[in-house]
Amino acid sequence: MSRYSKIVGTGSYLPPKRVTNIELAAQLAEKGVETSDEWIVSRSGISARHYAEPAVQSSDLAVEASRRALDMAALKPNDIDLVIVATSTPDHLGGFPSTACVVQRKLGISNGAAAFDVQAVCSGFVYAISIADSFIKAGAHKNVLIVGAEVFSRILNFEDRTTCVLFGDGAGAVVLSASTEPGVLATRLHADGSHGNILCVPGSISGGAVDGSAFLYMDGQAVFKLAVSVLEKVAKEALDAADMSASQIDWLVPHQANIRIMQGTAKKLGMSMDKMVVTVDQHGNTSAASIPLALDVAVRDGRIKPGQNVMMEGVGGGFTWGAALVRM
Structure with a gap:
């Protein structure tokens, strides 16, 4: 009998602090940075985002999203035999212990399940889905908890209006389980390190101090051009792999980075915007959390139904990109 992997639960969590464009513009004005609701919306489609409080870490957001995904899957924490967390804002400097291990501890998973982080920035969740799918199909794992969790507000330069208005904090999670029915139909992953400088945090740690900048840097125009090009291609690669x-796509759930990138991708695929799940207006860009956040919203409001085909795709710093075609 063939062994497949299938999404059996979704969950998400946004920190309570919601900041509208008008509120953010007022805060930035105090720093001498000029922006407006109209300026932000016209360039990104973003109207609001959520920020975590200073004491809240990526793992805290991840745990809340995970609990909701586990509840939907009707599974207990110790039913999970692998935890993968996609994040660019890990709890600990240097990335260890991994945020996945912290999530494992906070959830009370005490069965010795494997746990590790994936760092592919905004493509991280798609990368994690592909990894988990391979493990399940190989028979190595049965129930995998996959989380995208970010506190990007910690790495934003609030004197740079071209980046600080775009990002927010949040977490999304899915439980991917072994199944006799096809769920993950195809995945395709790519990277091109020669474009690593267009979206990055260029600083490093040396002697216990930051060497260089610890703030996010982005060449917006370069990212836009590359993103629209590669997202169309990788989506078609996944479709071809699934024949x-x-x-046949019922819903497109792209990385929620910029409404113009999303519109460009839908147009190139010949898809109506009515088939695209859009949360960027209320969440901003939550990096690795954006796809599972959007997926959970559409599952819980009834748009995405069992048996439907969903294309998830993302691009991120590195430069990384990927797509996952799944049947819910």
Whole structure:
């Protein structure tokens, strides 16, 4: 009998502090940075985002999203035999212990399940889905908890209006389980390190201090051009691998980075915006958390139904990109 992997639960969590463009513009004005709701919306489609309080870490957001995904899957923490957390804002400097291990501890998973982080920035969740799918199909794991969790507000330069208005904090999670029915139909992953300088945090740690900048840097125009190009191609690669066409996609759940990138991708795939899940207006760009956040919103409001085909795709610093075609 063939062994497949299937999403059996989704969950998400946003920190309570919601900041609108008008509120953010007022805060930035105090620093001498000029922006407006109109300026932000016209360039990104973003109207609001959520920020975590100073004491809240990525793992805290991840745990809340995970609990909701586990509840939907009707599973207990110790039913999970692998934890993968996609994050660019880990709890600990240097990335260890991994945020996945912290999430494992906070959830009370005490069965010795494997746990590790994935760092592919905004593509991290798609990378994690592909990894978990391979492990399950190989028979190595049965129930995998996959989380995208970020506190990007910690690495934003609030004197740079081209970046600080775009990002927010949050977490999304899925439980991927072994199944006799096809769930993950195809995944495709790519990276091109020659473009690493267009979206990065260029600083490093030396002698216990930051060497260089610890703030996010982005060449917006370069990212836009590359993103629209690679997202169309990787989506078609996944469709070809599954022997399907774009007309068979019920829902497109892209990385929620910029509404113009999302519109450009839908147009190139010949898809109506009515088939795209959009949360960027209320969440901003939550990096690795954006796809599972959007997926959970659409599952819980009834748009995404069992048996439907969903294309998830993302691009991130590195430069990384990937797509996952799944049947819910």
